Amino acid sequence: MRKSAKLLRQESLIDILEKDPFVTDDSLSEQLSVSIQTIRLDRMALGIPELRKRIKDVAKNNYDRVKTISKSEIVGELLDLELNDRAISILDTDNDMVYEKTQIVKGHYIFAMAESLALAVIDADVAITGVANLKYKIPVKAGEKLVAKAKVTQIKEIEYYVHIFISVQDEQVFRSKFIMKAV
Amino acid sequence: MRKSAKLLRQESLIDILEKDPFVTDDSLSEQLSVSIQTIRLDRMALGIPELRKRIKDVAKNNYDRVKTISKSEIVGELLDLELNDRAISILDTDNDMVYEKTQIVKGHYIFAMAESLALAVIDADVAITGVANLKYKIPVKAGEKLVAKAKVTQIKEIEYYVHIFISVQDEQVFRSKFIMKAV
């Protein structure tokens, strides 16, 4: 038994809207050569909301994401910097950074904070993370302010040894050792 | 000469819409305690389009971005999973994940991929990263497909030892050792 015209049409409908969610029922009815009512029945059957709702969803998703993403790019605000020696940065954690179940800040945010500070403290145009040694001592919860301190301990040609300590109100929550390679 | 009520109101209007563009004229008229017609005259004067147009603009502006952004939340697609034993995930890297200067994928993307796979492979409701040992062997460039393999090597009460190997076309680019703690 092959697929009914109805099923095929509904698949096409999904295809069209996945490629471009900004299409009216009217336009869909033209593209698929059926009446506008059929389009609406199809949307109902497939649980696809109306154009305005779709646009709003795209807009909302975006709007919230752009904020969190720009946060995840900013992996802390640099407060103090002495090249090849030391640096301090801070990062305010929030609800977007946590695992839902536990409300604990995801490890990679903390890692990103540490790594970016390690990169910042090095006096080299570009550097890549070579080896790292991490220890998460205490889980961080949303809302806590992280303070990261970097200390360059050794420089061997193109290799930089950097220690990072992150604390919440003077209590150490994370420490790490990076060996960075300037390229 | 101080500012007229009109000017102050129009400034507030701009403020409100900058913080949240998803507000109807009706809501604005309530917030600013003026009639809906006044709101409309103000929008005209300020050249601010109607709600639906604003929403559409937000949606359109970032529509292309959304796709790539949502990728950065996905830290790999799980292909194979044997709880407490092994797991495999893949991640396609792209231009949004790199340092501009070097075109090298930022370390925390790779770390996030590794960490999330390490979490996935553990048969525990929640787990936090305790200790990690990382080595970035070869820099990853945008566009390369990462394959991560996890292997649980030891389980001691609430502590899980997990090894993660990430490779690009059979060449190992990263390896790490995690000690995860179930909470």
Place this chain on the structure above:
DNA sequence: CTTCAATTAGTAGCAGGTACTAAAATAAAG
């Protein structure tokens, strides 16, 4: 008290729908 800007009120019309009823066309079954 007048005069002009600012504000409010009210109406018609539009886009892109929902929600509903009903008729027509098509497909499936006996």
Place this chain on the structure above:
DNA sequence: CTTTATTTTAGTACCTGCTACTAATTGAAG
């Protein structure tokens, strides 16, 4: 071939959040 069921089309009333317009009201300033 007819009867039944499914699918599609048609049509209407109503909704939101406006635009575009006309007209009335209020407020401050000379």
